[in-house]
Amino acid sequence: MEIVWFTTFAVLLAGYFALEGFDIGLGVLLPVLGRSPAARDRLVGAMAPFVLANEVWLLALAGVLFGAFPALEGTVLSGLYPLVVVVLLAWIVRDAGLWFRRRAGGARWRLVWDGAVCAGSAGLALGWGAALTAVARGLPDSPLDPLGLAGGVALLALLAWHGRTFAAWRLDGARGGALLLSACAAALPAVLVVAGAAGRMLGDAAPDQTLTVLGVMVVPFVPFLVGAQVWVWRTFSKGALPTFF
Amino acid sequence: MDVVDLARLQFAVTGNLHFLFVVLTLGLAPLVAIMHTRLAITGNPLYERMTRFWGQIYVINYALGIFTGLVMEFQFGLNWSGLTSYAGDVFGTPLALETLLAFFLESTFLGLWIFGWHRLPRRLHVACIWLVTLTAYASALFIMVANSFLQHPAAAVEEGGRLVLRNFGALFTNPSLVAALPHVLGAGVWAGGSVVMGASAYHLFRRTAEREFFTRSLRIGVLAVVVGSFVTVWFGYTQFDKVASIQPDKFKGVVPALGIALMMGLGQLVLLVVWCLAPLLFRDLLARWRWTHPVLMIIAPAPFGLVIAGWLTREVGRQPWLVYGKLSVADALTPGLTPAAITASFAAFVGVLGLLAVVDWTLIIRAVRRGPGEVALGAPDQSADPAPTPAHSF
Numbered sequence: 001m002e003i004v005w006f007t008t009f010a011v012l013l014a015g016y017f018a019l020e021g022f023d024i025g026l027g028v029l030l031p032v033l034g035r036s037p038a039a040r041d042r043l044v045g046a047m048a049p050f051v052l053a054n055e056v057w058l059l060a061l062a063g064v065l066f067g068a069f070p071a072l073e074g075t076v077l078s079g080l081y082p083l084v085v086v087v088l089l090a091w092i093v094r095d096a097g098l099w100f101r102r103r104a105g106g107a108r109w110r111l112v113w114d115g116a117v118c119a120g121s122a123g124l125a126l127g128w129g130a131a132l133t134a135v136a137r138g139l140p141d142s143p144l145d146p147l148g149l150a151g152g153v154a155l156l157a158l159l160a161w162h163g164r165t166f167a168a169w170r171l172d173g174a175r176g177g178a179l180l181l182s183a184c185a186a187a188l189p190a191v192l193v194v195a196g197a198a199g200r201m202l203g204d205a206a207p208d209q210t211l212t213v214l215g216v217m218v219v220p221f222v223p224f225l226v227g228a229q230v231w232v233w234r235t236f237s238k239g240a241l242p243t244f245f
Numbered sequence: 246m247d248v249v250d251l252a253r254l255q256f257a258v259t260g261n262l263h264f265l266f267v268v269l270t271l272g273l274a275p276l277v278a279i280m281h282t283r284l285a286i287t288g289n290p291l292y293e294r295m296t297r298f299w300g301q302i303y304v305i306n307y308a309l310g311i312f313t314g315l316v317m318e319f320q321f322g323l324n325w326s327g328l329t330s331y332a333g334d335v336f337g338t339p340l341a342l343e344t345l346l347a348f349f350l351e352s353t354f355l356g357l358w359i360f361g362w363h364r365l366p367r368r369l370h371v372a373c374i375w376l377v378t379l380t381a382y383a384s385a386l387f388i389m390v391a392n393s394f395l396q397h398p399a400a401a402v403e404e405g406g407r408l409v410l411r412n413f414g415a416l417f418t419n420p421s422l423v424a425a426l427p428h429v430l431g432a433g434v435w436a437g438g439s440v441v442m443g444a445s446a447y448h449l450f451r452r453t454a455e456r457e458f459f460t461r462s463l464r465i466g467v468l469a470v471v472v473g474s475f476v477t478v479w480f481g482y483t484q485f486d487k488v489a490s491i492q493p494d495k496f497k498g499v500v501p502a503l504g505i506a507l508m509m510g511l512g513q514l515v516l517l518v519v520w521c522l523a524p525l526l527f528r529d530l531l532a533r534w535r536w537t538h539p540v541l542m543i544i545a546p547a548p549f550g551l552v553i554a555g556w557l558t559r560e561v562g563r564q565p566w567l568v569y570g571k572l573s574v575a576d577a578l579t580p581g582l583t584p585a586a587i588t589a590s591f592a593a594f595v596g597v598l599g600l601l602a603v604v605d606w607t608l609i610i611r612a613v614r615r616g617p618g619e620v621a622l623g624a625p626d627q628s629a630d631p632a633p634t635p636a637h638s639f
C-alpha cells in the first residue's frame with residue numbers, strides 16, 4: 001500500500017507542476033506578453049478556466065501527505081516554515097489578483113490586481129524552487145541561501161517558458177507538441193526530488209489500516225476525478241475566451 | 246503572549262474568517278442551484294438573471310473561502326506538527342478524503358460552472374452547480390468528522406504513544422458529530438437565505454426598478470431562513486445530552502457560557518421574528534409592506550455572529566485539550582517553533598487575509614447595491630484573436 005500512495009503522491013506533484021505550472025509561468029510573464037490592458041485580459045482569459053482545476057492538484061497533494069504520510073507532513077512543512085508561508089501568501093495574492101481584477105471598474109484597479117497576479121506568480125515560482133532545492137538537500141537550517149535562490153530562479157525560468165508555450169498553443173494556434181514538452185520539463189525537477197526522497201517517504205507512511213481505508217474510499221472516485229479534469233480540457237481548449245477573471 | 250497563545254490565536258482568527266465565508270458558500274450553493282434548475286425547466290429569463298446575480302455573489306464570496314482554507318490546510322503541519330505525529334494516522338484520513346473526494350471535485354466543477362456559460366449544454370451546466378453543492382456538503386461532512394474526532398476521539402486506540410485507527414465507521418457515528426453536522430449545515434442555509442433576504446429587502450425598501458426580481462428572491466431567502474433557523478435550533482438542543490456525556494465541563498468557562506447564551510437568546514429571537522413574518526409571504530404582503538424591510542435588513546447579519554459564537558463555544562469549551570483527554574494544545578505545538586517565526590506568520594496571514602476579506606465584503610456589498618443590471622457572471626465571451634492595434638495617425 002505504501003507504494004500505491006507514494007505513486008499517487010508523485011503523480012499529484014508532477015500533475016501540479018505540469019498543469020498549474022503554466023498558470024504560474026503565464027502570470028510571471030503577464031507584463032511582458034501583455035503590454036496593454038486588452039492583451040492582459042486575453043492572456044488571463046486563456047488560463048482562467050483552467051486555474052481552479054489546476055491548483056486543486058496541490059490541495060490534493062497536501063491531503064495525501066496528511067492522510068498517508070502524516071509524520072512526514074509535520075516534519076517537512078515545519079522544516080520549511082518560512083518557504084511554506086511565502087508560497088501560501090504568494091498563492092493567495094495571485095488568486096486574489098485573478099478573482100478581483102474584473103470585479104470593479106477603473107484602469108488603476110485592474111492594474112493593481114494584474115500586479116498581484118504577476119508578483120504572486122513570481123513568489124510561487126521562487127518559493128517552490130527554493131523549497132524543492134531544500135528538500136533535495138535534506139532540509140538545511142536556512143533554505144533561503146544563494147543555492148536556494150538559484151533553485152528558485154531556475155524554476156521561475158522553466159515555468160515562464162511553460163507559460164509561454166501554453167499561451168502560444170491556446171491563443172496563437174501553435175501545435176500541442178511544444179506544450180507537452182514544456183509540461184514534462186516543468187514536472188521534472190519535482191519528480192526527481194521526490195524520487196530522491198522515496199526511501200524516506202516509504203519508511204514514514206501511515207500504518208496499513210489507514211492506507212487501506214483511504215484506498216477503499218478514494219479508488220471508486222478516481223474515474224470522477226479524472227473525468228472532471230478531462231471535461232475541463234475538452235470544454236475550454238478552443239474557441240472564444242471567458243471573461244469572468 | 247507566548248508561542249502557544251500566538252499559534253492558537255492564528256488558528257482562531259484564520260479559522261473564523263474561513264467559517265464566515267464557508268457558511269455562506271454552503272447556504273448560497275443550493276439556492277443558486279435551485280434557481281438554475283428552475284431556469285433550465287421553465288426557460289424564464291427572470292431565473293437566468295437570478296441565477297447570474299446570486300451566483301455572482303456566491304462566487305465572489307467563494308474566493309475568500311479558498312484563500313482562508315489554504316492557510317487552514319497547511320497550518321496543521323506548520324504550527325501543530327505534534328498533532329500529526331500523535332494522531333495523524335486517524336485525523337489525517339478525513340482531511341485527505343476532504344481534499345481528494347470533495348474539494349478537488351468542487352473546485353473543478355465550479356470552474357466549469359463559472360466559465361461554462363455559452364458553451365456547456367444547459368442540463369450539464371445545471372448538473373455542475375448541483376455537483377458543486379454536493380461536494381461542498383461532502384467537504385463539510387469530512388471537516389466535521391475531523392473536528393468531532395478532536396472533540397471525542399472515538400474510532401482510535403493508543404499504541405506505542407500514537408493513536409491508531411481501529412474503526413473507520415465510528416468516525417462517522419461519533420456522538421460529537423451526529424447532531425453538530427446538521428446544526429452547522431442548518432446555519433449555512435440560514436446564512437445563505439439571510440443574505441438573499443436582507444439584500445432583497447434593501448432593494449424593495451429603496452424601491453429600485455427590479456421589483457419582481459427581488460419579490461421572488463425575498464420569497465426564496467425567507468423560506469431558506471425559516472428552514473435553516475429551525476434545523477439549527479433543533480439540532481442545537483439535541484446536542485446538549487451528547488455534550489454532557491462526552492465533555493461534561495463544556496459550558497463552565499466564561500466564553501462558552503456567553504457563546505451558548507448568545508446563540509440561544511439572539512438565535513431564537515431571530516427565529517421568532519422570521520417565523521412571525523413568514524406568513525406575510527402569502528400574496529407577497531412581505532414585499533409590499535415596506536415597514537418590514539428594515540427589520541429584515543437588521544436581522545440579516547445575525548447568523549454570521551452566531552456561527553462565531555458557536556465556534557467559540559465548541560472550541561474554547563474543550564480547552565486545554567486538542568485531542569480531548571489525550572493530547573493537550575501545548576503538547577501539540579511544533580517543537581522548536583520560535584516566537585519570531587510564529588509572530589511573522591501570524592502578522593502575514595492575518596494581515597493579508599484580513600485585508601482581502603475586507604475587499605471581498607466590499608465587493609459583495611457593491612454587487613448587491615448595483616443589482617442585477619450589471620452582472621459579470623455569464624457575460625459574453627471575447628474573441629481569442631488579438632485586439633487590433635490602434636492605427637497611428639500622422
